[in-house]
Amino acid sequence: MSDGAKSPRITSIIENQLFRRQRSIRQKQSIDVPDFEKTYAVIIFSDKAKLRHCQDVEKIIQEFKVLTTLEVVSKTEKYLYLSATTEALLHFADVAELSKLTITGSMQKFNCDCISDYLLPGMTPADIVRECEGPVLIKDMIKPAIMSYIRNGIIEDFFPLHNIEYLDRFAFDWRRSRLPIEDICNYFGSSIALYFGFTEFYTKALIFPAIFGMLQYMWNVNLSLVCSFYVLWTTIFLELWKRRCSGYSYRWGNIEMSSLDKPRSAYHGVLKPDPITGKMMLQYPMRYTYLQMYCVSYPVVLICVAAAAYFALYQFQIEAEVLADFGPDSLLLYIPVIVQSILIAIFSWAYEKLATFLTDQENHRTRSQYDRHRVNKLMLFEIVNNFFSLFYIAFVLQDLKQLKYQLMMQLLIFQIVCIAQEIGIPLMAVVRQKFVKYMHKEIDEGIKSNVTDLARYEQCFYEAGLDQYQSTYEDYLQMCIQFGYVVLFAAVAPFAAFGALINNIFAMHIDLFKLCNIFKRPFGRRAKNIGAWQSAFELLSVMAILSNCGLLYLQPNVKGFFSKIFPQMPDITFILFEHLLLGLKFVIHKVIHERPRWVRIALLKADYESDEAYKKLKKFKAQNKID
């Protein structure tokens, strides 16, 4: 499960994964092998697992009515394939209280006693459970029971298998104008689907500032207009995304997720009856969480953020000193920059560990909460890391020329790193494929004759060698920093939006390609919104008002412009303008409702239906004197 436990077998096969998987698809399509029973997930035992252990695990899992097939290929290679009948899955879905669309058009918690209510026209019972939900339901059922085997290293890995036919839907297609978000949700779960939904929405929204940026460049638009444009654009974009997002999460049955949902697996506490359902559940007093958050975590975070800001300032000072001591041509000028970059990299790495540790200590109940608080900490730090020096140059040094230069340099480096990550990694994987094509070792013929289902075995063998997909964190962070470059200094960087637009069009498709081809399939994760990233984008959008207004203020001709309107008080007029923009942002934020009307109506309708049912049940009980 952990990186340390990776056996040499696995690392040796990483290289030819892509090629082999493609071959196995061809094989399957051409030879038309009898379709094996759909395998949802596979458990891989480590070298030290004895056959006895494997059989124990199998027995435990079978108690949950999960179908298992134990495949002992050799002494070191043991697989346990997990599958389930449709009935079992539907039962799991009922227990997990998944929300599903009913034929009356409202979302209700799934109930396996009346499957027909959930069978929309053209659906079979097997369609009720989404493609990504099968593995998750099985995992949620069995994981607590096999946790001890995972902890002591007998189980090395546990992951869902790719559905090779379904993956075809994500093949790249130039004619397609939008990403197949619904399919992504079906296959990867709502958390990843929301990431793609957001990327797509953001990329489309970037068209406006891209055009505006060109107009701004050509006609030298008044900066106060630029400020106003970005206030309107960022606010409306973020508000509309919230609406879009709640539409998604309604359709995907996540809109009623709350911080009082079932706890994540790392949550600790004491078993007590849950105040909502009355079932025994882990409970941990909120006051300890708050205490940890406000008295430990956030003070530490603020100290780190301040340290990062100080680091950035320090660089300027050192540079100035070196410049004074050795002159502008000395090669020594590069030393502070290099030392600085290395220190920042180390500091960032350490900070990420620290943030994770602090968030662990806070012991949040749900995964969404945990992620939100972790990302909050990281995001604050990254914003300071990336933008503080620009703010310093702009408003303390007040050097617009250096600002433009520094901004361009940073943006360039950032885009190169992005492109390297986005294109380089898959490209390298493909190149490696081509290379190993001539040297890959085939699976032993002896083993081939040993296994019952060769295609399944091959798929497991190859997919086990893929990297684990970590989370959407890196991808969101990239987008967030990019958004910062686009909006924070829009007044002096009119082309940033255009660059971001071009970059994102490619990045979207490449992200999807990577997810389908070079990572193990992740267990689908539910999410009702993009969590802390919404706040991060909103924070940047507020900072953009301040920074752009600041830039406006620094323009000499603008100062003259304002003092022409109200000669007595140019400064107050200016502050008034900035506050009006802040106010405008707030008013738009209030005026646009977080949820579209149809979602509100649908939610009320579902409530109404279940209230009516409650009433009927009570009536029925009263009439028949049942208790």
Added chain:
Amino acid sequence: MSDGAKSPRITSIIENQLFRRQRSIRQKQSIDVPDFEKTYAVIIFSDKAKLRHCQDVEKIIQEFKVLTTLEVVSKTEKYLYLSATTEALLHFADVAELSKLTITGSMQKFNCDCISDYLLPGMTPADIVRECEGPVLIKDMIKPAIMSYIRNGIIEDFFPLHNIEYLDRFAFDWRRSRLPIEDICNYFGSSIALYFGFTEFYTKALIFPAIFGMLQYMWNVNLSLVCSFYVLWTTIFLELWKRRCSGYSYRWGNIEMSSLDKPRSAYHGVLKPDPITGKMMLQYPMRYTYLQMYCVSYPVVLICVAAAAYFALYQFQIEAEVLADFGPDSLLLYIPVIVQSILIAIFSWAYEKLATFLTDQENHRTRSQYDRHRVNKLMLFEIVNNFFSLFYIAFVLQDLKQLKYQLMMQLLIFQIVCIAQEIGIPLMAVVRQKFVKYMHKEIDEGIKSNVTDLARYEQCFYEAGLDQYQSTYEDYLQMCIQFGYVVLFAAVAPFAAFGALINNIFAMHIDLFKLCNIFKRPFGRRAKNIGAWQSAFELLSVMAILSNCGLLYLQPNVKGFFSKIFPQMPDITFILFEHLLLGLKFVIHKVIHERPRWVRIALLKADYESDEAYKKLKKFKAQNKID
């Protein structure tokens, strides 16, 4: 019903209402008359109503299973007493979908088929319907049917009768430290109860700035500390009130009120199936409402507000001109002030009519929405009306001495007007009682022998002469303006909070007294929060940050203080400080959850229970093949 339809009979008896009502209480208590069946409400017919009309109305009302007693006292005096059995009321409550507490501790929509679920220990079925709900349930049932009689003036008045014994609970008691909010809600409905809840909460919160103001005066506290204190105090106070309020509205069964609830009676539209319940309901496209709001109402409001601001500026100009032309001792100096005051009064009056008209045009679906949008319009205007000149003096003229003088004058006038309204009106009523005691006309002895139940007749006769209670608007407005005086210029007016505290302690009790004694009992109105007033207070609290920081900036010694810390950039430091306060406010706003944890748990529990019931019902239907 309308003011124009008031007959001379009614105006002639206004005077001796208080005295007579008190006498009728004494009578009832001493003579121990057989208690007549509880009369919930009374319909009074106008002079032009013929007996035939009265009987028609009675017949219509009887169809709803409301008990009626027609009392024809004379040709011009006809009363129709409305009453209902407990069963009928419970049935009405079921139809109206009132939320009631069940024995499992969650709120569920009331269901008259299983009354036992709602019978908490010590309750009888009659206790399920609150004291204020009986008349409202009857009104909601019958009003649409008798609307035509109201419109053409046959029905002159329709109001609930006071419950004279219940009123004893609101008698003034010095030992009582808190208002009987729950009783007020029971008797007057949640809208009025929230007003008292808010007044009480606000008054208690005023203790902090009152103490702080004294410290500020004694020790000459640094103004930046004053700014920070008021940011913290206003924000925390408003957020805590939101939590308190959601606790109230949960307990009172209003928390799930939404803009998609049943329409108010003045709502117009076409009959269409409701998207939530499927029943036929009036529907009006939201886009017309939005169009009206954003393209007509708010532009008009902004023009009016700008005009009010211009008026205020104009006064300064005229004053300056008069001063220049006639010198500082001329009596002519008073003329602009007087003209101005008259113009403002006329303008305010016209604006209120305009705001009401505009809001009517917007055709909001629910009463809460209607009130919110109407108050929004009025409140913006009143804020400009009351505070614009102070802002002008402070930040354009930058004359702190004049600001203090003007502030004190305005505050004084405001308090005098408040006290006059609060104490004067009831006092006048009482004085009039004493006077008319020796000249009031007794009810004709002939009539006395005519009526079946003298006490009931007398009560109706006297209560019909009372003024109609309009709404909580005036009271909230007073508090809102007072809050403005307390926080907006806290830096120069440290004693405003203390004055407000003293004033409010009295005002609370006097408001309650007025409501119990000099107004007709109003039909209870449901509300889940204080609506637009929350925004009004929040707006003032944001404005307070700006104005106090502005005052801080104008202090000469403070400018020096800031330039000592960061010598390069005193202005930027200052703006930074102000934005930090704004940011702090926003963070507190985000960190404090709108609803207390117990409310969230209780709501989820209720959802869980009805979802479970829905599941069980479906299961039962599936098992028994019922459809």
